[in-house]
Amino acid sequence: MVYSRIEGCIVYSCFMALVQNRLTVFYVYGAHMSWSPAAFLWIWLAVIPDVLVLLILFILLIYIPWKWPDSNRYYILFGLIFASFVLIILSSNILLLIRTGYTINWKVVLALKVKSTAILYWPEIFKFILILFSQLFLGFVLWRIGHSYVRKTINSHYFRPLHTRYAVVSIIFGLLVIYSTIVVYFPPVHSWKEPSLNVVLSLFPATFKYYGKSEDAVQNYWEKNETDFIEQFIRAPKIQMSQPTTILSKPVKHIFLIILESIRADVLPFNSNFSKTIGTKSRTNVTADDVSPFFNSLWNGSVRTTATTIATYTLKSLIGTLCGIYPLNVDFLEEASSKNKFYKICLPELLRQTFRTSKTSSSFRSAFFTSARDDFDRQRELIRRMKFDNVYSGFEVINRTGPVPDVGMFGPADSTILPLLWDWIDNNLDENKENKLMTSLLLTGTHEPFVMPPKERIYRNYLEDTRANKYLNTIRATDTILKTIIDGLKSRDLYNETLIVIVSDHGYAFRDWGRKSLAAWRVPFECAFLVPLMLHNPNLKAKQLDGQYTNMDILPTIMDALLSSQGTLNGSVNRLLNVQQDKLNSILSQYEGTSLLRLPNAHKNQRYTFHLDNPGNSHVIVKQYPRKLVYDVHYDEAHLFHLGYDPRESIDIISFDRRDYKGTYPDWIQVDHIRNSSRVWSKRFGQKNKISDYHKKLLRKNFSEQISVIKPNINRISLKEMLDWADATLELASIWTTLVKVRYLYGNITIAPSKYNFQLKTKGT
Numbered sequence: 001m002v003y004s005r006i007e008g009c010i011v012y013s014c015f016m017a018l019v020q021n022r023l024t025v026f027y028v029y030g031a032h033m034s035w036s037p038a039a040f041l042w043i044w045l046a047v048i049p050d051v052l053v054l055l056i057l058f059i060l061l062i063y064i065p066w067k068w069p070d071s072n073r074y075y076i077l078f079g080l081i082f083a084s085f086v087l088i089i090l091s092s093n094i095l096l097l098i099r100t101g102y103t104i105n106w107k108v109v110l111a112l113k114v115k116s117t118a119i120l121y122w123p124e125i126f127k128f129i130l131i132l133f134s135q136l137f138l139g140f141v142l143w144r145i146g147h148s149y150v151r152k153t154i155n156s157h158y159f160r161p162l163h164t165r166y167a168v169v170s171i172i173f174g175l176l177v178i179y180s181t182i183v184v185y186f187p188p189v190h191s192w193k194e195p196s197l198n199v200v201l202s203l204f205p206a207t208f209k210y211y212g213k214s215e216d217a218v219q220n221y222w223e224k225n226e227t228d229f230i231e232q233f234i235r236a237p238k239i240q241m242s243q244p245t246t247i248l249s250k251p252v253k254h255i256f257l258i259i260l261e262s263i264r265a266d267v268l269p270f271n272s273n274f275s276k277t278i279g280t281k282s283r284t285n286v287t288a289d290d291v292s293p294f295f296n297s298l299w300n301g302s303v304r305t306t307a308t309t310i311a312t313y314t315l316k317s318l319i320g321t322l323c324g325i326y327p328l329n330v331d332f333l334e335e336a337s338s339k340n341k342f343y344k345i346c347l348p349e350l351l352r353q354t355f356r357t358s359k360t361s362s363s364f365r366s367a368f369f370t371s372a373r374d375d376f377d378r379q380r381e382l383i384r385r386m387k388f389d390n391v392y393s394g395f396e397v398i399n400r401t402g403p404v405p406d407v408g409m410f411g412p413a414d415s416t417i418l419p420l421l422w423d424w425i426d427n428n429l430d431e432n433k434e435n436k437l438m439t440s441l442l443l444t445g446t447h448e449p450f451v452m453p454p455k456e457r458i459y460r461n462y463l464e465d466t467r468a469n470k471y472l473n474t475i476r477a478t479d480t481i482l483k484t485i486i487d488g489l490k491s492r493d494l495y496n497e498t499l500i501v502i503v504s505d506h507g508y509a510f511r512d513w514g515r516k517s518l519a520a521w522r523v524p525f526e527c528a529f530l531v532p533l534m535l536h537n538p539n540l541k542a543k544q545l546d547g548q549y550t551n552m553d554i555l556p557t558i559m560d561a562l563l564s565s566q567g568t569l570n571g572s573v574n575r576l577l578n579v580q581q582d583k584l585n586s587i588l589s590q591y592e593g594t595s596l597l598r599l600p601n602a603h604k605n606q607r608y609t610f611h612l613d614n615p616g617n618s619h620v621i622v623k624q625y626p627r628k629l630v631y632d633v634h635y636d637e638a639h640l641f642h643l644g645y646d647p648r649e650s651i652d653i654i655s656f657d658r659r660d661y662k663g664t665y666p667d668w669i670q671v672d673h674i675r676n677s678s679r680v681w682s683k684r685f686g687q688k689n690k691i692s693d694y695h696k697k698l699l700r701k702n703f704s705e706q707i708s709v710i711k712p713n714i715n716r717i718s719l720k721e722m723l724d725w726a727d728a729t730l731e732l733a734s735i736w737t738t739l740v741k742v743r744y745l746y747g748n749i750t751i752a753p754s755k756y757n758f759q760l761k762t763k764g765t
Contacts, residue, residue: 013139251565264507
């Protein structure tokens with residue numbers, strides 16, 4: 001009797017979990033769904049898998065024990081295991097929906113591994129327990145109300161067909177066949193695909209597909225003239241060697257690169273418009289000095305700009321910062337796989353090769369530091385591939401000091417890594433005063449859930465929004481770390497000869513402008529990509545730079561500063577005029593970035609930059625300011641924005657090209673085209689090795705004329721020109737994704753021996 005009560009409560013709890021999950025799904029996705037007669041049909045069809053899960057539980061835990069009490073032990077055990085799985089998965093999915101606005105993607109979980117995925121949930125464990133407890137409690141209440149009715153129903157004539165095991169199996173199998181037939185032959189419109197999924201049942205086909213995946217053999221031949229044409233758009237415009245953007249009066253010897261976590265450009269330094277952007281209010285008149293007083297003192301005395309990170313997944317962003325190359329448009333860190341190859345050497349190795357003291361030795365020593373444990377998604381393998389001389393993570397902190405409490409998701413507080421950092425610097429300089437140091441430090445204290453370090457006792461009330469307020473407080477704590485680092489350099493007499501570079505890996509979305517986007521997961525908007533970038537040295541003249549820069553420009557800029565610091569001055573107070581031009585030109589010809597310390601060629605136009613949002617294959621984004629193209633990989637959709645007139649990214653210009661569009665146009669758009677039936681905005685992505693002559697013509701046209709759209713005397717933009725640009729750029733984005741895979745040798749790719757051709761072979765060849 002006790003067991004039947006427990007089993008009944010469990011079934012009712014699963015019923016409540018399914019209801020909570022489905023209501024949460026409809027609430028979160030409701031604004032994005034296409035409401036039509038077919039959509040109302042899918043409201044009911046979406047419930048079928050939920051009913052199927054409930055029916056399985058009912059049969060295993062209630063019906064079989066009632067009908068065949070002598071052989072129910074194994075059924076009950078299996079039913080309890082399945083029920084536990086249902087409750088855990090649905091509670092996790094509800095939490096993920098509330099946090100990110102997305103359901104569980106089993107492909108992502110399988111790729112990232114369960115252990116790494118669990119780390120993401122750990123900071124929200126109390127919310128998870130609360131959701132789970134609410135389901136159990138409501139299930140118990142519902143059981144108390146309805147168990148007598150269920151008993152009567154089981155004994156009624158309605159359940160007589162279920163009096164054999166074969167009938168039970170047949171009903172379950174029949175429901176599966178019916179639902180599968182509907183899904184295959186009458187698929188939902190894209191906005192209903194994710195809401196209609198059952199995250200419990202979808203695990204099984206996702207697992208089969210993930211572990212049983214195979215790819216057809218494909219061969220693409222890349223002609224040299226095609227790659228040359230593409231690379232002129234991928235690479236930054238050439239620079240003017242004789243036109244530096246600032247003055248470096250004394251040489252720099254060391255590099256200290258600090259990478260911040262999740263810092264968006266409008267909070268460091270703090271911009272008063274931030275609170276308006278995220279829809280909250282300030283409790284006080286918050287200023288930049290209230291949030292980051294020390295950083296602001298550096299910012300105003302530095303070469304500074306707002307850059308766009310190439311990826312909002314931290315580890316992919318590190319590839320751009322430390323290696324100066326684009327990451328793969330695949331989910332998570334496939335770049336670190338032993339099957340793939342970096343197509344350019346990273347900064348530590350480049351420094352050793354460039355500044356040799358002999359054929360076998362170099363004056364540069366390099367190290368990577370972070371207090372985070374480096375076991376998340378191949379991070380350790382990634383940093384090793386970058387070929388740092390030494391690597392220190394949260395594991396080394398624990399080995400040195402013993403058990404240390406975690407702060408946030410990934411490891412101890414940022415301050416715990418500093419003793420190891422100073423020991424490494426002191427030991428290398430004690431060994432040889434002439435050693436040059438390249439120190440890279442990843443600070444993770446501003447990663448969500450924005451937990452304050454234990455020693456930081458002061459918590460300030462900046463904003464009414466709780467999450468944003470925690471965020472600003474962790475920035476204040478990180479500001480203290482930055483001051484400690486600079487003070488440490490000064491006490492060692494390293495400050496004057498060290499180029500300090502500070503940048504963030506990516507930004508963070510706080511449901512900007514009323515959108516549901518939170519964090520950086522599948523967020524293609526500028527708030528997730530725009531980051532502060534600062535170069536600081538007391539002998540480097542402060543300058544605010546305006547231009548389209550990315551974190552890939554850090555590597556060429558560092559090499560520019562170091563090469564300019566070699567040798568003696570030739571009658572100039574600016575060492576940037578003393579650069580070894582042949583070496584710098586050689587480096588710039590190999591990497592896609594540019595140097596912030598040089599002006600671009602005057603006749604060149606705005607550069608194309610390519611970007612990926614977290615986790616890597618959700619959106620492919622191309623910018624040629626002020627134009628921005630967003631390709632949604634999951635829904636096979638293209639979106640076009642004009643960042644100059646529409647900084648909120650709320651007006652999709654491609655929607656004006658639809659034949660059924662009957663709405664109005666913004667005042668800043670000049671309607672000068674007839675809807676072009678030949679334009680296709682879907683099914684354009686895939687493995688390509690050539691751009692059509694038509695799209696080449698469009699790219700050449702826009703490449704030479706695009707500056708006209710941002711001249712101050714032009715008040716309206718040409719709709720035809722914007723759509724032509726998007727048409728050509730979508731083609732360019734597609735071929736860019738394939739070219740990057742060719743460079744990484746991704747998917748068993750081989751390079752043909754032909755002098756003029758690249759040969760692409762994917763898995764299965």
